Amino acid sequence: MKTAMELNNRYNDDKVNDACGLFGMMDLSGRRFGAEEPVKAIANMHERSNGLGGGFAAYGIYPEFRNDYALHVMYLNQESKEKSEAIISNNFDVLRSEKIPVDYSAHVIRPPLMWRYFVHPKQNLLSTLTSDDFVVEQVMRINMETCGAYVFSSGKNMGVFKGVGFPEDIAAFFRLNDYEGYMWICHGRFPTNTPGWWGGAHPFNILDWTVVHNGELSSYGINRRYLEMFNYNCTMQTDTEVLAYTLDLLRRKQGIPLSVVTKILAPPLWEEIADMNPTQKRLYTTLRMSYGSLLMNGPFSIIAAHQGEMMGLTDRIKLRPLTAATLDNMLFLSSEESAIRLVAPVLDRVWSPLGGEPVVGRLKSDTERIEVIAH
Amino acid sequence: MTEESLSSAIRNRINMKDGIVHVDAGGLHYKDLNTILRTLGNPVPIVHIENVYGQRYIGTDLSNNMEIHICGTPGNDVAAFLDGSTIIVHGNAQDGVGNTMNRGRVIVHGRAGDIVGHSMRGGEVYIREDVGYRCGIHMKEFEGKKPLIVVGGTGQDYLGEYMAGGTLIVLGLKMGSKPIHHARFLGTGMHGGVIYLRGEAVHTSKEVQIKPLDESDYKILRRDVEAFCKEFEIQPEPIMECEFTKLIPASKRPYGNLYVY
Amino acid sequence: MKSFLESEFTVVRDEERCIRCKVCVNQCAYETHCYDAEDDRILSKDENCVNCHRCVIFCPTHAIRIEQNVTGYTQNSNWSREAIVALKKQAEYGGILITGMGCDKPNFTYWDRLLLDASQVTNPSIDPLREPMEIKTFLGSKPDRIELEEVDDDVVLQTKLSPQLVCEAPILFSALSYGAVSFNVHTALAKAATEFGTYMNTGEGGLDERLYKYGDHIIVQVASGRFGVHPGYLDVGAAVEIKIGQGAKPGIGGHLPGEKVTEDISRTRMIPVGTDALSPAPQHDIYSIEDLRQLIYALKEATDYTKPISVKIAAVHNSAAIASGMVRAGADIIAIDGVRGATGSAPKVIRDNVGIPIELALASVDQRLRDEGIRNHASVIVAGGIKSSADVIKAIALGADAVYVGTAALVAMGCTLCQKCHTGKCPWGIATSDPWLTKRLNPDIATRRLTNLLRAWSLEIKEMMGGMGINAVESLRGNRMRLRGVGLTDTELKILGVKMAGD
Numbered sequence A: 001m002k003t004a005m006e007l008n009n010r011y012n013d014d015k016v017n018d019a020c021g022l023f024g025m026m027d028l029s030g031r032r033f034g035a036e037e038p039v040k041a042i043a044n045m046h047e048r049s050n051g052l053g054g055g056f057a058a059y060g061i062y063p064e065f066r067n068d069y070a071l072h073v074m075y076l077n078q079e080s081k082e083k084s085e086a087i088i089s090n091n092f093d094v095l096r097s098e099k100i101p102v103d104y105s106a107h108v109i110r111p112p113l114m115w116r117y118f119v120h121p122k123q124n125l126l127s128t129l130t131s132d133d134f135v136v137e138q139v140m141r142i143n144m145e146t147c148g149a150y151v152f153s154s155g156k157n158m159g160v161f162k163g164v165g166f167p168e169d170i171a172a173f174f175r176l177n178d179y180e181g182y183m184w185i186c187h188g189r190f191p192t193n194t195p196g197w198w199g200g201a202h203p204f205n206i207l208d209w210t211v212v213h214n215g216e217l218s219s220y221g222i223n224r225r226y227l228e229m230f231n232y233n234c235t236m237q238t239d240t241e242v243l244a245y246t247l248d249l250l251r252r253k254q255g256i257p258l259s260v261v262t263k264i265l266a267p268p269l270w271e272e273i274a275d276m277n278p279t280q281k282r283l284y285t286t287l288r289m290s291y292g293s294l295l296m297n298g299p300f301s302i303i304a305a306h307q308g309e310m311m312g313l314t315d316r317i318k319l320r321p322l323t324a325a326t327l328d329n330m331l332f333l334s335s336e337e338s339a340i341r342l343v344a345p346v347l348d349r350v351w352s353p354l355g356g357e358p359v360v361g362r363l364k365s366d367t368e369r370i371e372v373i374a375h
Numbered sequence B: 001m002t003e004e005s006l007s008s009a010i011r012n013r014i015n016m017k018d019g020i021v022h023v024d025a026g027g028l029h030y031k032d033l034n035t036i037l038r039t040l041g042n043p044v045p046i047v048h049i050e051n052v053y054g055q056r057y058i059g060t061d062l063s064n065n066m067e068i069h070i071c072g073t074p075g076n077d078v079a080a081f082l083d084g085s086t087i088i089v090h091g092n093a094q095d096g097v098g099n100t101m102n103r104g105r106v107i108v109h110g111r112a113g114d115i116v117g118h119s120m121r122g123g124e125v126y127i128r129e130d131v132g133y134r135c136g137i138h139m140k141e142f143e144g145k146k147p148l149i150v151v152g153g154t155g156q157d158y159l160g161e162y163m164a165g166g167t168l169i170v171l172g173l174k175m176g177s178k179p180i181h182h183a184r185f186l187g188t189g190m191h192g193g194v195i196y197l198r199g200e201a202v203h204t205s206k207e208v209q210i211k212p213l214d215e216s217d218y219k220i221l222r223r224d225v226e227a228f229c230k231e232f233e234i235q236p237e238p239i240m241e242c243e244f245t246k247l248i249p250a251s252k253r254p255y256g257n258l259y260v261y
Numbered sequence C: 001m002k003s004f005l006e007s008e009f010t011v012v013r014d015e016e017r018c019i020r021c022k023v024c025v026n027q028c029a030y031e032t033h034c035y036d037a038e039d040d041r042i043l044s045k046d047e048n049c050v051n052c053h054r055c056v057i058f059c060p061t062h063a064i065r066i067e068q069n070v071t072g073y074t075q076n077s078n079w080s081r082e083a084i085v086a087l088k089k090q091a092e093y094g095g096i097l098i099t100g101m102g103c104d105k106p107n108f109t110y111w112d113r114l115l116l117d118a119s120q121v122t123n124p125s126i127d128p129l130r131e132p133m134e135i136k137t138f139l140g141s142k143p144d145r146i147e148l149e150e151v152d153d154d155v156v157l158q159t160k161l162s163p164q165l166v167c168e169a170p171i172l173f174s175a176l177s178y179g180a181v182s183f184n185v186h187t188a189l190a191k192a193a194t195e196f197g198t199y200m201n202t203g204e205g206g207l208d209e210r211l212y213k214y215g216d217h218i219i220v221q222v223a224s225g226r227f228g229v230h231p232g233y234l235d236v237g238a239a240v241e242i243k244i245g246q247g248a249k250p251g252i253g254g255h256l257p258g259e260k261v262t263e264d265i266s267r268t269r270m271i272p273v274g275t276d277a278l279s280p281a282p283q284h285d286i287y288s289i290e291d292l293r294q295l296i297y298a299l300k301e302a303t304d305y306t307k308p309i310s311v312k313i314a315a316v317h318n319s320a321a322i323a324s325g326m327v328r329a330g331a332d333i334i335a336i337d338g339v340r341g342a343t344g345s346a347p348k349v350i351r352d353n354v355g356i357p358i359e360l361a362l363a364s365v366d367q368r369l370r371d372e373g374i375r376n377h378a379s380v381i382v383a384g385g386i387k388s389s390a391d392v393i394k395a396i397a398l399g400a401d402a403v404y405v406g407t408a409a410l411v412a413m414g415c416t417l418c419q420k421c422h423t424g425k426c427p428w429g430i431a432t433s434d435p436w437l438t439k440r441l442n443p444d445i446a447t448r449r450l451t452n453l454l455r456a457w458s459l460e461i462k463e464m465m466g467g468m469g470i471n472a473v474e475s476l477r478g479n480r481m482r483l484r485g486v487g488l489t490d491t492e493l494k495i496l497g498v499k500m501a502g503d
Helices: A006-007 A034-044 A078-091 A131-145 A165-172 A219-227 A239-253 A258-265 A270-274 A278-294 A337-343 B031-039 B215-230 B235-242 C022-029 C053-059 C081-093 C183-196 C209-217 C233-236 C261-270 C289-302 C319-328 C348-353 C358-373 C391-400 C407-413 C443-467 C490-494
Strands: A018-027 A053-057 A069-075 A090-101 A113-121 A147-152 A158-163 A184-192 A205-207 A207-217 A299-307 A308-314 A323-327 A330-334 A347-351 A360-364 A370-374 B015-017 B020-024 B044-053 B067-073 B083-090 B105-110 B124-127 B148-151 B163-169 B192-198 B209-213 B242-249 C011-012 C032-038 C042-045 C064-068 C115-118 C137-139 C149-152 C154-157 C163-166 C171-173 C218-221 C241-242 C254-257 C278-279 C309-314 C333-337 C379-383 C402-405 C484-485
Touching: A018 A034, A018 A299, A018 A308, A018 A337, A034 A053, A034 A165, A034 A337, A053 A207, A053 A347, A069 A131, A069 A158, A078 A090, A078 A113, A078 A131, A078 A147, A078 B105, A131 C407, A147 A158, A147 C032, A158 C149, A165 A184, A165 B242, A184 A299, A205 A239, A207 A239, A219 C289, A219 C358, A239 A258, A239 A278, A258 A308, A270 A278, A270 B192, A278 B083, A278 C154, A323 A337, A323 C484, A330 A360, A337 B044, A337 B067, A337 B163, A337 C149, A337 C163, B020 C137, B083 C032, B124 C171, B148 B215, B163 B215, B215 B235, B215 C218, B215 C278, B235 C379, C022 C032, C022 C053, C032 C319, C064 C149, C064 C171, C115 C163, C115 C391, C137 C254, C137 C379, C171 C183, C183 C209, C183 C407, C209 C218, C209 C233, C233 C289, C241 C289, C241 C333, C254 C319, C289 C309, C289 C319, C309 C319, C309 C443, C319 C333, C358 C379, C358 C391, C358 C490, C391 C402, C391 C443, C407 C443
Parallel strands: B020 B044, B044 B067, B067 B083, B083 B105, B105 B124, B124 B148, B148 B163, B163 B192, C171 C402, C218 C241, C241 C309, C309 C333, C333 C379, C379 C402
Antiparallel strands: A018 A184, A018 A207, A018 A330, A053 A158, A053 A184, A069 A113, A069 A147, A090 A113, A205 A207, A207 A299, A299 A308, A308 A360, A323 A330, A323 A347, A360 A370, B015 B020, B192 B242, B209 B242, C011 C064, C032 C042, C115 C484, C137 C163, C149 C154, C254 C278
């Protein structure tokens, strides 16, 4: 049986390339809504995908398990299921284990078996690790060791649903109309050098971080080598994976605020830094000097999300599209404005963020406090 | 090709009323939409396309003299390779408006995305509000052809990049009486044509020089601003009261000393 | 003893073009040409000619051509002319063969078997002439993470970075010691480094006080002989480099003969006029890695932690392990000089046979430092045979932060690689301290030649980066995916960490 890496990159190319359509929609008040509008919007950008991958991440969908890790696992064979379940039951208290409801009549290609587990790490096994680190470790283990199992979602009160097909077909397959979330991240994929397999579709997820991405990182080789120094295995060989691990390293492990993280991914030019006040100049110079290997060079637009926060960002010279819009409590991010207009013909505001300037929508706890940072 | 050659499903989208052809584009593929536009014969009609949500290439390569109204949000490359006709967008446009167009007019009652007028060689583009990155990139003029872009709002970075000819006017109408245009690398690589900014630029490239406007500039400016104002029913006089900045290339060959042989 | 050596070169003079102006006679430092007044013609002693091209370039009528002596020995693939000549010289003089510049043997260059990538379709190339292309480079230790404190809506930087060198392009001038090269050469290097925004390296012969004003762009070297090393010297530099070894002569010391130690050089090296300046083979306070740490911290203390400390080694078989030790010993910069690195004087047998190619050393050092998670803690500068901007960019992609160029800078100033630096009679006024010869190198013109070279290479680097869709050099550094190999074995590819072209 092939490993995830072999499945994902059949020709052993440097990496897997994608061009894509992105869509994100977040109700900043925390109101949950169904999949209908996000699916309609991403489907409208049909030209941006080629049927070899579609996917969604929905946040706030498992309120009854809000404190437990929801592991979504795809199994390519029975043996890997047995191996994975041994790992899961040895390391976690399993609150529920069930087949993810799917519709086999949907227009998708050879779906693997989809299963989900609501789990909690066994406290006595944590030793010095945090629960999050422990989960990451077990996820990597299942993905690397079981030859056929792939954990594609591992956050709390959120879930990723993805596979080979157009996004609307994937939505139908996973019966997304049965879920309600306050934030939906959607992706239509156009890979150029992989036949596409279910695990290789996007979003890419680690814990509750989800990334969808459009473009190709010219800097991938060094981004990856840098992350390898911090023990991240880039098994999927995609830009999206590198972006997700970068966010995990900087945001979760090093505690750097998201606003600063975006300035590491897409830093200001030296020429712009030269014009800053001394404090800013010192900050940005230090950031570029220290994290130069995490500069994401080349064209990209991304939507990255985790519990309570959604961020859109393009590369610093804006080589990929991104449109942002607001309507009441709703923040939209999309590769194309037309997809937003399709679900919200009238908007309060619509704009094209500057290259390297993030658009961040933030939900503050369960209160009605809303914050949109938009440049 | 005639209207009869269209499939009945497509034909059902077309509806003639008061001498105007109405096309319902809801869910229609761009190929079918452009087939309709090419099929509508003489006399050349006024076409209203409704329910447009992201269909690309609307009006591509049209060489007749239609007046096409797009209601909704057209997809990328609206009016690409346009060679005649007038395309009026009642809403915002995405990236690539007027890509490599040769002749004709495009009027956008809203904003437009990146690379407006990419490599256009002729024709006119009027955008009522802001434009994205690299507006007017590599627009050029040739013999009798001289392209024009007038932007009512302001532009993002690399405005007029590689510009080799034509006129790019940026008015900053919502930016007060003395607009400051924040686009960086304005006119980078510019080696032909002229950019007029109402107000001032903060970051021009080394390849451009700022010149005072003379009477002939104002003549051009008045003509083009009036044309813009006519489309959007705005008073031209207050616009012209503000000071303008004129940017022209510092050299026709900005990279002359770059190479050794 | 009758010498059995033949002249290596033949001077060919077009008598019809020659106007007997005697420029060649005056320009040759080896007394190859002489004027015969009786016959009104110029004669040449071929045996003196070193093929430096000084007379060729300065002959106003282009009457002179230098040819390799065509009288070859009987064709023999095992016993080359070079081998036979070496044997005869040693038989006649009984000594170590000395030479100048770097190893001239084929097959040690990997740059030419590495090819760069470019963007096509899936990502766009970037136009370097019209959009920003950043090659600014910082050299010094970087932290693994930075600490920030969030105060209200603002973030306040808590991390204080170690001192750094700031280069406008990832190219620095390699160590060329005063004495081995002339004052004018040092002046030109210092001025060019200052004008362009990079650094020159003093080498081990100290720094003339007249050049202290360029100190912000000078790396001062501390080598085994400690010539000219005093607090003022350490203070004036932007960084201090400990020289353990150099690529041309790993494990070997140096010897500047007394006749080169003139008044100025004596003052700078702080030794009496006319005495031999001997650089011991090892640093006699460094017999082990912990001793290196002791010297590194001695220099950090002496400079109050205000300057990065570099350590330079020759690329040898276990460079990767050595480099790891150097980083752990506290080096902010490690400089590695490959087998093709040049010298003013070295035993030929050492120059041509000791050390390893810089490409392989760099690849294994960079990978080892990454494997150990300490690559951020020091910058890596590589040296030894960087001959074009393509070599620079390939070095960066393999994992270097910057390169040192020595030979390329000398060639820019006039050197023709005749390999006779050790004679001290450089007719181009470079590798000499003879006042009659040093005057030949105008420091202002040489400065312009050097800044032109840096400008040209920078432009070419930007072109290549743009083609790869990369607009900041940090995105290329260590990005080996943008390299492919040709004509390399699997083992070579593995060490270099690059794939075969087509794969």
